[in-house]
Structure formats: structure tokens, C-alpha cells
Amino acid sequence: MHPxxxxxxxxxxxxxMADYLRDVGALPITPAVSPGDIRRQIPETPPLDAxxxxxxxxxxxxxxxxxxxxxxxxxxxxxxxxxxxxxxxxAEMLTATLGAQGMSWATSPAATELEQVVMDWLRQxxxxxxxxxxxxxxxxSTATLVALLTARERATGxxxxxxxxxxxxxxxxVYASREAHSSVDKGVKLxxxxxxxxxxxxxxxxxxxxxDALAAxxxxxxxxxxxxxxxxxxxxxxxxxxxxxxxxxxxxxRRAGVWLHVDAAYAGAAAIVPELRTLFDGxxxxxxxxxxxxxxLLTNFDCTAYFVRDPSALLSTFQATPEYLRTAYDADxxxxxxxGIQLGRRFxxxxxxxxxxxYGVEGLRALVRRHVALAQELAGWIAADPEYELxxxxxxxxxxxxxxxxxxxxxxxxxxxxRLLAAVNAGGERFLTHTRLGGTYTIRLVVGxxxxxxxxxxxxxxxxxxxxxxxxxxx
Amino acid sequence: MHPxxxxxxxxxxxxxMADYLRDVGALPITPAVSPGDIRRQIPETPPLDAxxxxxxxxxxxxxxxxxxxxxxxxxxxxxxxxxxxxxxxxAEMLTATLGAQGMSWATSPAATELEQVVMDWLRQxxxxxxxxxxxxxxxxSTATLVALLTARERATGxxxxxxxxxxxxxxxxVYASREAHSSVDKGVKLxxxxxxxxxxxxxxxxxxxxxDALAAxxxxxxxxxxxxxxxxxxxxxxxxxxxxxxxxxxxxxRRAGVWLHVDAAYAGAAAIVPELRTLFDGxxxxxxxxxxxxxxLLTNFDCTAYFVRDPSALLSTFQATPEYLRTAYDADxxxxxxxGIQLGRRFxxxxxxxxxxxYGVEGLRALVRRHVALAQELAGWIAADPEYELxxxxxxxxxxxxxxxxxxxxxxxxxxxxRLLAAVNAGGERFLTHTRLGGTYTIRLVVGxxxxxxxxxxxxxxxxxxxxxxxxxxx
Numbered sequence: 001m002h003p004x005x006x007x008x009x010x011x012x013x014x015x016x017m018a019d020y021l022r023d024v025g026a027l028p029i030t031p032a033v034s035p036g037d038i039r040r041q042i043p044e045t046p047p048l049d050a051x052x053x054x055x056x057x058x059x060x061x062x063x064x065x066x067x068x069x070x071x072x073x074x075x076x077x078x079x080x081x082x083x084x085x086x087x088x089x090x091a092e093m094l095t096a097t098l099g100a101q102g103m104s105w106a107t108s109p110a111a112t113e114l115e116q117v118v119m120d121w122l123r124q125x126x127x128x129x130x131x132x133x134x135x136x137x138x139x140x141s142t143a144t145l146v147a148l149l150t151a152r153e154r155a156t157g158x159x160x161x162x163x164x165x166x167x168x169x170x171x172x173x174v175y176a177s178r179e180a181h182s183s184v185d186k187g188v189k190l191x192x193x194x195x196x197x198x199x200x201x202x203x204x205x206x207x208x209x210x211x212d213a214l215a216a217x218x219x220x221x222x223x224x225x226x227x228x229x230x231x232x233x234x235x236x237x238x239x240x241x242x243x244x245x246x247x248x249x250x251x252x253x254r255r256a257g258v259w260l261h262v263d264a265a266y267a268g269a270a271a272i273v274p275e276l277r278t279l280f281d282g283x284x285x286x287x288x289x290x291x292x293x294x295x296x297l298l299t300n301f302d303c304t305a306y307f308v309r310d311p312s313a314l315l316s317t318f319q320a321t322p323e324y325l326r327t328a329y330d331a332d333x334x335x336x337x338x339x340g341i342q343l344g345r346r347f348x349x350x351x352x353x354x355x356x357x358x359y360g361v362e363g364l365r366a367l368v369r370r371h372v373a374l375a376q377e378l379a380g381w382i383a384a385d386p387e388y389e390l391x392x393x394x395x396x397x398x399x400x401x402x403x404x405x406x407x408x409x410x411x412x413x414x415x416x417x418x419r420l421l422a423a424v425n426a427g428g429e430r431f432l433t434h435t436r437l438g439g440t441y442t443i444r445l446v447v448g449x450x451x452x453x454x455x456x457x458x459x460x461x462x463x464x465x466x467x468x469x470x471x472x473x474x475x
Numbered sequence: 476m477h478p479x480x481x482x483x484x485x486x487x488x489x490x491x492m493a494d495y496l497r498d499v500g501a502l503p504i505t506p507a508v509s510p511g512d513i514r515r516q517i518p519e520t521p522p523l524d525a526x527x528x529x530x531x532x533x534x535x536x537x538x539x540x541x542x543x544x545x546x547x548x549x550x551x552x553x554x555x556x557x558x559x560x561x562x563x564x565x566a567e568m569l570t571a572t573l574g575a576q577g578m579s580w581a582t583s584p585a586a587t588e589l590e591q592v593v594m595d596w597l598r599q600x601x602x603x604x605x606x607x608x609x610x611x612x613x614x615x616s617t618a619t620l621v622a623l624l625t626a627r628e629r630a631t632g633x634x635x636x637x638x639x640x641x642x643x644x645x646x647x648x649v650y651a652s653r654e655a656h657s658s659v660d661k662g663v664k665l666x667x668x669x670x671x672x673x674x675x676x677x678x679x680x681x682x683x684x685x686x687d688a689l690a691a692x693x694x695x696x697x698x699x700x701x702x703x704x705x706x707x708x709x710x711x712x713x714x715x716x717x718x719x720x721x722x723x724x725x726x727x728x729r730r731a732g733v734w735l736h737v738d739a740a741y742a743g744a745a746a747i748v749p750e751l752r753t754l755f756d757g758x759x760x761x762x763x764x765x766x767x768x769x770x771x772l773l774t775n776f777d778c779t780a781y782f783v784r785d786p787s788a789l790l791s792t793f794q795a796t797p798e799y800l801r802t803a804y805d806a807d808x809x810x811x812x813x814x815g816i817q818l819g820r821r822f823x824x825x826x827x828x829x830x831x832x833x834y835g836v837e838g839l840r841a842l843v844r845r846h847v848a849l850a851q852e853l854a855g856w857i858a859a860d861p862e863y864e865l866x867x868x869x870x871x872x873x874x875x876x877x878x879x880x881x882x883x884x885x886x887x888x889x890x891x892x893x894r895l896l897a898a899v900n901a902g903g904e905r906f907l908t909h910t911r912l913g914g915t916y917t918i919r920l921v922v923g924x925x926x927x928x929x930x931x932x933x934x935x936x937x938x939x940x941x942x943x944x945x946x947x948x949x950x
Contacts, residue, residue, distance in 0.1 A: 003493045003496040006565070007489060010568065013568050014489055014568070017481075033584050035584075035807045035808045038589065039591060046835075047835050049835040050834055064825070065585075068575055069583045071583075089568075090488050093488050094491070096559060096567035098543060098547070099559030100543055100547075105510065110543050124521060138817060139818060140819075141817045141819070164669025164671070165667045171639075181797075183818055189635075192667025194635065194638040194642065195636060196637050239798075239799055302819060321657075322656075324554070324908065324919070342617055343614060343615075343616045344613075344769075346777060358531065360522050360524040360526070361522065362523050362524060363524075435799040
């Protein structure tokens with residue numbers, strides 16, 4: 001495709017893109033498709049000859065878009081948000097055009113240096129002390145694995161890289177609350193600790209880690225000759241945005257010489273709002289912190305911010321410099337390939353730079369404030385309705401609740417709420433998901449999509465009650 | 476930013492993008508910057524208030540672009556290529572706009588099903604048997620780590636996930652040639668085997684793994700009570716595109732019950748060309764294969780193709796299904812999050828679909844054929860010049876050579892070729908890199924950028940000889 005043809009097709013694509021951004025709220029948020037429906041519309045064998053771009057764009061519009069779940073729909077209340085934004089999309093366009101590889105400083109100096117700058121901007125926005133340095137990882141799963149690998153290396157005195165897990169003079173253990181994200185379980189498996197060595201620490205009535213239970217687990221392991229290697233504390237758990245008490249946890253880690261990793265994948269964005277920073281009290285005592293600008297800070301996935309206090313621990317875990325990657329600058333620069341698992345790296349700093357500058361720190365704060373206020377307003381409506389029940393505190397944008405008409409057993413309530421959720425989602429105007437809290441089937445409604453306003457939250461609440469009415473009538 | 480403002484800015488961005496694609500060959504391929512030069516042009520603190528997009532685009536043009544290394548410049552002969560292409564960029568624009576998350580089938584059905592289709596297209600293009608299934612990973616480093624983790628799980632009878640490396644009834648070992656990529660070393664460290672348990676197998680005079688040396692290493696370990704877990708064989712090593720003999724290696728793996736992972740990260744693209752498939756003889760016997768469409772198949776980074784014969788081995792290593800990720804479809808669909816490390820996944824299948832359809836299989840074959848023919852022509856020129864020496868066979872697009880004026884010691888030749896490389900690169904019209912082969916400083920020239928033609932290769936060869944002349948005159 002000649003650059004002039006590209007120009008023509010790209011202008012056509014832009015018009016579709018702008019229309020999509022304007023109209024996405026009118027699309028069904030989840031597609032009405034069954035497994036296999038998309039696949040059978042696409043030939044089973046690749047074309048031998050070139051096809052014109054217009055045919056591709058048509059197929060994209062007619063086959064792909066109707067099969068997509070629209071994560072950037074203002075009725076998005078599911079999982080956690082995965083926001084993009086116009087300036088972030090613009091940056092992705094430019095990044096894709098450069099097609100550069102940021103594995104080393106020398107392979108794209110501006111990519112490395114802009115990453116250093118914007119990660120320090122983020123550090124300042126989170127009010128972290130200046131001894132934290134940042135690097136962009138792809139996902140929080142990867143960042144948590146990076147933390148677990150770094151902690152493993154430290155707990156073996158820098159020997160696990162060379163000698164494997166056998167280097168440990170004692171078996172190693174990891175600690176996280178029962179409500180920690182599944183990526184902690186996965187990371188503990190992959191890093192070779194073994195899931196049997198992950199201690200799921202009990203939580204309190206707010207689903208936050210109990211420091212006394214952590215202290216007891218640490219003590220139990222030490223007495224049994226097991227060496228505590230890493231504690232993962234969460235600010236904003238996935239099921240309920242519970243907040244593990246960082247300060248007492250950090251004190252236990254400090255005394256035990258254990259790596260403290262803070263998983264604030266979703267909630268971290270809220271730390272840019274001064275009046276919400278008390279929820280992160282003690283975060284500055286962590287060894288590593290992960291949070292995802294691609295969730296709540298309007299930056300296209302993937303963009304995970306990973307902060308560490310001691311980058312030399314990353315280097316000793318991840319550095320590899322074969323002859324063919326050596327450059328004349330290695331002694332004087334940061335080569336981010338040595339700060340994580342992957343060698344190849346996209347130029348992800350550009351979208352973060354565009355987002356922070358396009359909205360300004362105050363603009364991003366206003367967005368978070370708006371979502372938190374809407375979640376609290378919704379929580380108020382739920383609390384005021386005797387047929388509904390809040391199932392957890394709502395400090396950020398997530399509200400956990402269930403319908404609780406009188407005279408039903410717990411089992412019946414679980415089944416009823418699953419049906420309620422399906423009914424609410426069936427309309428295609430909004431999308432909510434579920435979890436279980438203390439065994440109880442729980443509806444999760446997250447206010448966090450860029451365009452979600454009071455009208456969408458109000459309509460969602462109305463839809464819940466209407467769907468409940470429908471279920472009641474159909475008994 | 477309102478969708479209409481986005482429309483205006485995106486059209487402006489597209490004009491820059493099309494100009495860049497047209498004019499990139501006229502830019503200095505590597506920037507004339509020193510460490511810190513970019514950073515000091517950017518404010519140290521983030522802006523509180525929003526800035527207009529025009530200012531961002533200006534800064535992008537004036538601060539960022541002059542600090543970039545231009546990987547998509549036709550003078551790109553460095554490392555391996557990292558190609559993009561107009562249809563791939565168009566797909567990235569659409570993907571960024573959707574901003575969807577493909578962690579589960581239900582979170583974007585079209586993303587999962589298109590990935591299934593295009594990965595099967597790729598399988599057919601590589602002439603792999605139908606029992607291989609594919610998944611897109613981010614990088615070859617990650618895919619090789621995935622293979623090493625899967626092999627670890629298999630070698631421990633499915634127990635290493637739960638019990639860690641302690642589950643192994645014998646220490647585990649991994650085998651790869653001395654010329655294998657650094658990501659194998661890194662993966663062996665991260666997966667917990669320990670680098671001491673990576674056997675670097677001797678290579679022959681063509682830098683390919685010696686099957687007799689592998690057999691001896693396997694036997695030595697077995698006799699010592701060490702269990703062989705994984706062999707990584709490479710088709711197209713990074714230093715010299717050496718080809719490990721897959722068929723005898725596979726036979727050794729089969730007999731020993733060892734996982735065979737084939738790293739064809741760069742060269743795999745050549746397997747789409749029927750007359751080059753003999754170079755991949757035996758690849759169909761592997762347990763897993765990695766190759767990067769983002770290198771030589773015109774698909775924007777990141778897009779790594781990972782093929783396995785037994786996806787259940789992936790599931791048993793990577794699957795994690797907490798309540799909040801359960802969907803009604805899980806029993807009937809592929810949830811790609813369980814096929815690798817990350818939970819979150821971008822919609823990367825779209826760009827691969829656009830590329831294969833825009834060029835057609837024949838168009839992509841023509842590209843690879845053209846690059847291989849140009850590399851062979853260059854190798855011929857070098858072989859015909861008595862002052863130069865080819866240092867390895869050139870079966871794909873990479874030519875390894877050095878200048879060898881008479882009367883110099885090996886040490887002098889190493890220093891001289893390092894100066895020659897620096898002189899060739901100094902002009903900013905082309906970019907070559909180096910390696911060491913058998914200890915010898917080696918200049919690497921890879922023909923593989925989308926727009927690289929005979930004139931660029933000829934000009935590079937002229938520039939090498941001219942720079943050598945300059946060095947000779949300045950003695």
C-alpha cells in the first residue's frame with residue numbers, strides 16, 4: 001500500500017473512529033452472538049492474493065464490530081474499566097506509525113527518556129517519595145510476577161537465578177489476603193514457589209487483610225523453618241475494592257525482611273486525588289507498587305505502571321546482555337529491557353504523555369472524583385432501599401450489592417441475583433458482572449468509564465429495580 | 476476531547492503519518508542525541524491544566540521524532556527487522572479505538588474467534604500439521620518462558636504449579652545451543668530451573684547445535700540423576716541465523732520424553748515460502764514453536780505467534796478462574812488468558828488479519844523471497860572481494876561478514892571492524908549492528924525492512940567499502 005493510498009484509507013478509518021467514539025453508547029454493549037458465530041463468517045484458509053482495503057474495512061464493520069463487547073461504552077459497569085480516550089488513541093496512531101522498538105536506550109532514545117519522564121510525573125501525581133522509580137509493564141499480572149521473581153531473587157541472596165529454587169536455604173513462602181487477585185496465585189505458581197506456599201491470609205469484615213493473621217502466618221512459617229519471601233497487599237481488591245492496612249503490614253515486612261508488593265492495579269489512579277490519599281496510607285513504604293493507567297486513567301491498554309524503590313533488584317533478576325545487544329551507551333543509560341520479562345518493548349510512554357497533558361492533572365482528578373461521587377450516590381440509593389443490600393464498603397468506584405427480597409434462603413438469593421444480573425445485562429444498554437463475597441453471590445457495578453455520567457448510573461439502578469420487578473412478577 | 480475535535484486532530488495526525496511513511500527514508504536513521512538530550516526538553520513536573528492537542532503534536536514532531544531510531548527506514552539492516560506496514564497501522568488505529576479487552580471469549584467474542592482463525596491461517600502458511608493450535612503472545616521472550624514453564628509442569632507430572640520446583644523428583648535441566656537467544660537464558664532463570672541447569676550445547680562450524688553433543692549432555696545428566704525437561708532448538712539464531720538440525724534433535728527429545736521448543740522468532744516467516752521449507756525440516760515434530768510476525772511479516776509489534784500441539788499443557792500451567800472472571804460460556808469456548816502469563820490481552824488478531832489479506836500469502840512470500848535473494852546477492856559480492864570475509868552461511872536475510880585487510884592480527888581485525896561499523900553507521904543513512912561468532916567481531920547486515928530494495932543493499936555495500944577506504948587512508 002503506497003503512502004498516498006494509506007492516507008486515503010486512514011482518513012476513511014478516522015471517520016469511522018470518530019463516529020464510533022460519538023455513537024458507541026447506542027450500540028448493544030455485549031454482542032448477541034454464540035460461540036462460533038464470528039468464526040463461521042471468515043474463510044478457513046488465507047487468501048493467496050491481495051484484497052483491497054475497502055473490503056477489509058467493510059468486513060471490520062460488518063463482521064467484527066457486531067461481535068465485540070464495547071468496553072468503552074458509557075454503560076460499562078463490568079469488571080474494572082479499560083478506558084481509552086481520544087488523545088490516547090491519537091498517540092497509538094503515531095506509535096504504530098513509528099513502529100519503533102524500545103528495548104534499549106540506543107534503539108529509541110526518545111522512547112526511553114520519555115518513559116523516564118512520564119513515570120516520574122506519575123510518581124509525583126501519586127505523591128510517592130522521589131526514591132521510587134517507574135517502568136511501564138504490559139499488565140498487572142506481569143508486574144506482580146516481576147515482583148515475585150525479584151523477591152525470590154532477594155530471598156535467596158541473589159542465587160535463585162543461577163541455582164534455581166534449590167538455592168533457597170529454606171523453603172520460601174508468599175502471603176496475600178484471601179481476596180487478592182488471581183494473578184497472585186498465578187504468579188506464585190509461575191515463579192516456582194508453588195501454590196502450596198501461598199498463604200491466603202484471613203480478612204476482616206471489610207474483606208481487608210488482618211495484620212494479626214499475617215503476623216501469625218509469618219511466625220508459623222518461621223517456626224517451621226520456612227522463609228517468608230514476599231507479601232502482596234492490595235489496595236482495592238477486585239471483588240470489593242477492599243483496602244489492606246498497609247502501615248501495619250509494612251511494619252511486619254520490615255521486621256521480617258520481606259519484600260512488600262502493593263497491588264493497586266485498579267485503585268491506584270485514585271491516589272492522584274489529594275483527599276483520597278488517606279486510603280493509600282503506608283503505600284510509600286512498599287518495595288514495589290503496581291497500578292494500571294489503562295484502567296482508570298484513560299490510557300489505552302496495555303499500560304501498567306510499576307514502581308520500585310531499588311531498581312538494582314530488577315537488574316539482578318532480569319538483566320541479560322548478549323554481545324548482539326551491546327551498545328556504546330550501556331554504562332550511561334537505562335535499558336528498560338533489563339527491568340522486566342520481555343526484551344521487545346513498544347513505545348507506550350507516548351500515550352501516557354498525551355493523556356496527562358491533554359487532561360492535565362486536574363482534569364484526571366476531576367474524572368476520578370466524579371466517578372467516586374457517583375458510586376457513593378448509588379451506594380446511598382441502595383442503602384436506602386430495604387429490598388437491597390450493600391455487601392461491602394464502596395471507597396472507590398465499585399458498588400457491591402444484592403437484591404434481598406424477604407423470605408428467601410441464602411441459596412435462593414444467590415440464584416435470584418444471578419438471574420437478576422442476566423436480566424439487567426440482557427437489554428444491551430449496560431454491562432455488570434458478579435463475584436462472591438464471603439460465599440455470597442454479589443453484583444458488582446463499577447462506575448469508571450470515561451463518558452459515564454449520572455444519567456447512566458441512575459438508569460442502571462432503575463434497570464436493576466425494573467428487572468427485579470419483572471422477576472418477581474414472573475414467579 | 477469531543478469526537479469532532481478528535482476527528483479534526485486525527486485527520487491532522489494521519490497527514491503526518493502518511494508523510495512519515497513516504498519520507499522516513501530521508502531522515503537520519505539514528506538520532507544525533509546523547510543521553511539526557513530528550514529528557515531535558517520536557518518539563519520535570521506534569522501540567523496541572525489541559526493543553527491543546529496542537530501543542531502535543533508539535534512537541535511530538537519537534538522533540539520526540541528527532542530523538543527516535545527509525546526502525547522502519549529502508550536503510551534498516553540492524554538487529555532483526557521490526558516491520559510495520561500501512562494495513563497493520565490501520566488495524567492498530569481501529570484496535571485502539573475499540574479499546575477492548577480479550578481476556579475471555581465473552582469479553583470480546585470477535586477478538587477471540589478472529590485470533591483462532593488467523594492463527595490457523597498462519598499454521599497453514601507455515602505448512603504445520605493441523606494438530607498445532609496457535610495463540611498470540613507479546614514477544615518471543617514471553618513465548619519461550621511459556622514453553623519453559625509448560626515443560627517444567629510436564630517434567631514434574633503436573634506438580635510444580637502446586638508444589639514448586641521442590642516437586643521434581645530429580646533436578647531438572649534445559650538444553651540449548653551456545654548460539655541460542657539470551658531469552659532462553661533469561662527464561663531458564665525466571666522459570667526457576669536456575670541458569671546452572673542450562674546446558675549450552677556445542678555447535679558445529681556453521682554455528683548449529685551438534686546433535687551428538689546434545690545426546691552426550693542428555694546422557695550425562697541422566698547418569699547423574701538429573702531429569703532433562705526441555706530442549707530449545709533454534710531455526711535462525713540471532714547472531715548468524717544458524718539452523719539447528721531439528722530432525723535428529725526431535726528424535727533425541729522423543730526418546731527422552733523431553734519437551735522440544737523451536738525458536739524461529741525471526742526465521743519462521745521464511746517457512747511461508749515453499750522452496751525455503753527444507754530449512755525447517757522437522758519443525759512439525761516440535762511440542763511448541765515461536766515465531767514473530769512482528770519481525771518479518773509486516774505486522775506491528777507486538778505480535779508473536781506461539782504454536783503448541785497440546786493446549787491442555789498450557790491450561791494446566793496457566794489456567795486460573797476466580798469467581799469474578801467466570802462467564803456462562805467458559806465450558807464451550809477458548810479463554811486465551813489461560814494460554815499464557817497475562818490476564819489482559821489486546822485485540823492483536825486484527826492487524827494480522829489485515830496484513831495477510833492486504834498482501835495475500837503470495838505477496839508476503841514475494842517479500843521474503845526478495846529479501847533472501849538480496850542477502851544472497853550481497854553475500855556473493857562479499858565472497859568475491861578478497862579484502863572481505865563471510866563469517867557464516869546466509870540462508871535467510873542476514874549476512875555476517877568482516878573486513879579482513881592483510882597483515883592484521885585477530886585482535887586488530889576486531890578493533891578495525893568495530894571502527895568500520897561505527898563509520899558506516901555515522902552517516903545516518905543506514906544502520907548495521909554487530910555480534911561475535913566464535914569470538915570474532917562480526918558485522919551483521921540484515922535485509923528485511925519492507926521498503927529495502929536492491930539500491931539500498933548496494934549502497935550499504937558501497938558505504939562499507941568507502942568507510943574501509945577512509946579508515947585505511949587515515950592510518
